Amino acid sequence: MIMTMVQAINQALAGEMTRDDRVLILGEDVGRDGGVFRVTDGLFDKFGPDRVMDTPLAESGIVGASIGLAVAGLRPVAEIQFMGFIYPAFNQIVSHLARLRNRTRGRFTAPVVIRTPYGAGVKALEHHSESTEGLFCQIPGLTVVVPSNPHDAKGLLIAAIRGQDPVLFLEPTKLYRSDKMEVPEEPYEVPLRQAAVVREGRDATIVAWGAMIPVAREAAAAAESQGTSVEIVDLRTLSPMDRETVLLSVRKTGRALVLHEAPKTGGLGAEIAATIAESALLSLSAPVIRVTAPDITVPLPKSEDLYYPSADRVLRAVRKLMEY
Amino acid sequence: MIMTMVQAINQALAGEMTRDDRVLILGEDVGRDGGVFRVTDGLFDKFGPDRVMDTPLAESGIVGASIGLAVAGLRPVAEIQFMGFIYPAFNQIVSHLARLRNRTRGRFTAPVVIRTPYGAGVKALEHHSESTEGLFCQIPGLTVVVPSNPHDAKGLLIAAIRGQDPVLFLEPTKLYRSDKMEVPEEPYEVPLRQAAVVREGRDATIVAWGAMIPVAREAAAAAESQGTSVEIVDLRTLSPMDRETVLLSVRKTGRALVLHEAPKTGGLGAEIAATIAESALLSLSAPVIRVTAPDITVPLPKSEDLYYPSADRVLRAVRKLMEY
């Protein structure tokens, strides 16, 4: 069936809740309202208030309670309304969620999935456009996932819910409804920890994820028309990272561009660029280029264009790579 | 006078509080107890309960209140008892402290200094050995400082207190009393945003900070005896980073090793390695090597040796650089 990412995620949730009655949803406005983006639309009516629970407005409480729910045998899928509001839960995530398995040498685990809308590009209110995945990709024990299309969104979320590790599942708001695609009705898993080459190319590699994939595709198409063949690696799982797929591509093309919408300094692009420079230095015919937002706070909507990476900026960078 | 880092920081605080009656200290046990590391020892008696305030046990409250204190004209120096307990304050730091100037286009600012003991190597309790500076070096607006000796500790803290930006001041617990040095009695500033070449060398550059500087020195000395001349750059201010000094050194030596005690993936070492690969690729005669902790949670004391970088591991890496 043709569907948007919102529908695909909704279907993944409904499917897993049907399959496994330990799976439950909690968060702010996830119930009767169906979530501010309607991602949980209809689930409250279908599964009732004990499986789809509106919580008090308290993110640390939501994640903390989810840890307790998981330890006591349930499979919570917690929604944080926007990534900009996950910070109050940071202590629960860093000090407990990510560490519980290690702290108890496996006696207790917290297979919790935290879903949250993520990223800019939709001219949202202040604090509603955060893309701080870099904060979470340096936390041992935590898995960080970002889908770039409806098909992956469904399969990755199902894999996350069925997995044994805590997962931060970042949903690019810009892609929620921007494009539709064919998505199988039945449940399926897209394996975690595996990047995907979503466009084959010979001359340069763009490593990206989430809402930057369409931007990368646009730039790649433009480059093609200028005779440059660009390969695109969709990281999909940001942490633990699939370095193999990235290095394989870069060793082939000899040129690498890392693209993300978060600010440059300390962003995940640094880890990727460092990895390439460490492990593929001799294959590089040009330095790795990072195309990112500048090192500033996400501006309010009227100035978003000064922050958000554009296909044009990516194209210029590709040319620079080729001309080096 | 010869003093430890604890004494140097104490002197910096006392001096600034004497110079500027807007400066005040708040935190858990900073008052009568003088702090769990005795860093604020004697200040409660000297300046009284209105200048050295024990707070309720609430980190978000401490940082949030500090923002309000600063906006209303005071100069709070907040202590978070250990870096492992700063996470409850993460939202206040990321969403407000770092952004206030930008949010109000300069009308309001929050010149708050947050001091916190940081790092492993002292066989402390669980959660008491965190070195997650990488989390804070990707936050625009925030300045992150780490001293590596008593002299810098005093001068950098004074500069931080006198500055106009919010500063996260990370104090390596391992260095609090480990070595003493001559420190001027009178107040002085060590400028922020400036790295220091603390050891000159020709063959390779080690970029490090805080408690890793002694480790780097030990390795450098050993390398010297094996005929390799190692330069050491002490970053001192981690963010905004002094890339110039790092690049200057690497362009000279042609080999770079980044050393930090935090886990490798997503650590600040990635940003440094990426910067070098971006801007000094052609000067590199070997790939940048990162010597760091593995991607695991800081182990409890009995296994700390499996986590904490040793001079021996650094030396092996230097050899690898030279043999490349």
Add this chain to the structure above:
Amino acid sequence: MIERFDPLKGERLHVLDEGGRSAPDLDPGLDDASLRALYERMVRTRAADAKALKLQRQGRFGTYAPSLGHEAAQVGLASAMTKDDWFFPYFRDLGAYLTLGYPLADYYHFWMGNEAGLRTPDGLNIFPVAIPVASQIPQAAGAALALKLRKLGGAVVVTFGDGGTSEGDFHEGLNFAGVFRTPNVFVCVNNQFAISVPRSRQSASATLAQKAVAYGFPGVQVDGNDVLAVFAAVREALATARSGGGPTLIEAFTYRLGDHTTADDASRYRAKEEVQEWERRDPLLRFRLHLEHKGLWSEAFEKELQAAAAAFVDQAVAEAEARPAATPEDVFASTYATMPPDLAAQLAALKESLPEGRR
């Protein structure tokens, strides 16, 4: 007066009854001009709010959180404040902003998507709006502590919603205030919903005012649709705060008549009847009746106010929309006190990549 209404006994402070008649023993005794001013502020607030919604539908405004129904709470609390006091607002406080003299053009400019609109004019002690719920509360406690330590005499008013009381920052902020006996007035605007989540889901405590018991200072529930009740309670709490009596928690019981924001559809979670029931309790209507009883209201007066409000609003829209867009410098310059070289380089590179007109 506040101590006469114990939230643990379910008591709530009203000055005006539904018919607009005031209880003599509770009436704050404002003169005619002041009473008329309260009404005028509420009328303006409603006009400015309605215009914002209109602009949003026309795509000239970003997502917006309307204040419809909150006018009495907003105007009442701000009218009790003086120049020395500080205000830490939340995101649904239009009437308070206007009452305190914040330029409507700036307010619009911010909600249109420009940081410049958050730059409080010099001389006004209004902290930038907190979007992360409840995060402003410990900040307000800290600011009040500073006023106390510096012996500046003012007090700090901070607002938040019923949902805001569930956040850890609510607790840490009020607890700090209790411990340091800061000059704070905490005003919880309980409109009975946090987006779609009803008040009953937010906390099992019978009232939100009673949460003050946990912090060792008084709490009171007031009728949030009764501008005189809100005014009287906040004025008394401010006097207590300024005189060293410590903080007060005031729960203003009201109802959000509009959607949560322009991105919300309240009909998904609220019955039409309930909304209509509360429309009958419109705070403007009730206060107009009060003015009528006092012979302070007439059709002509109303027309005059409406016309003035409309002109005031149109003027602000024109001003806000005439403002130049932020330049790249504007967007980069306030990240630090002085721009680091790397950031300056990023700015230069960005400008190069921009079309002429945008540099």
Add this chain to the structure above:
Amino acid sequence: MIERFDPLKGERLHVLDEGGRSAPDLDPGLDDASLRALYERMVRTRAADAKALKLQRQGRFGTYAPSLGHEAAQVGLASAMTKDDWFFPYFRDLGAYLTLGYPLADYYHFWMGNEAGLRTPDGLNIFPVAIPVASQIPQAAGAALALKLRKLGGAVVVTFGDGGTSEGDFHEGLNFAGVFRTPNVFVCVNNQFAISVPRSRQSASATLAQKAVAYGFPGVQVDGNDVLAVFAAVREALATARSGGGPTLIEAFTYRLGDHTTADDASRYRAKEEVQEWERRDPLLRFRLHLEHKGLWSEAFEKELQAAAAAFVDQAVAEAEARPAATPEDVFASTYATMPPDLAAQLAALKESLPEGRR
């Protein structure tokens, strides 16, 4: 019984008076064996605690948080629990661990600096100790919600100190519990200090028990040096919780007789007289008097207990110290359910760099 002691009226539940005589109407009516068992547990706790301090001074133990003075609170609350209940401890709970059957060797092993000691034996529902203050509270609310949803019948007890009540997580956890009416018993062990910070600096509320008012469920202050009072209160609260009656907050009023941890020097912030005053109120002494009154105590019995406790403790030390050190595999293996290739590579590289013996 709990509702008979209103914290807002400053009432506190005691079963035993200072002389060890019990109030007939409040006595939980335990049989002789159970009474003796309570005493035995307290004696063991004190012995195990003293040993830990000794080991620490000898460098055989890491920094340690002693339980001296907390024995009645710890043993009383744990003795009221059953196998179906869960326990979310904080870092000063030795007596509760022992009472619930947690192997002392494991407890020692953890405080000696080994994660393996945190691995709760199968069959015991004890969550790993929370070092970040109060962070366990929302987790305990979540676990209780799970028990309720799964209709498992048990309840969840969570402990924390007076300092813990200031954290946002205390608020969010208790508020969740109130909203979902979870089977929780929140036990605040108020020893009147958070390291050096006195209770008065922690909150302006007269009691900590009254904070329950903010969450819509009962709170009670009990004498924390009275093992029967703690036992009776927790037993009743657990019964309420299990029968769907919702949560209870219990404040156990006591005093830390030792330093905060072995890294602390309490003499910097506490007067000797105050400590001596509380040493006179030693919970073991008081309960021993109670047993004497009931003819359940004798010198011989005491000797027996002390000897058994000493043997028990020595055995645990020997066991703990005989445990092999964690291998590199142990330290890496539990980061994820399955080890990522990069981490495996890091492990291999680390082992290479290690001396033979450490691999």
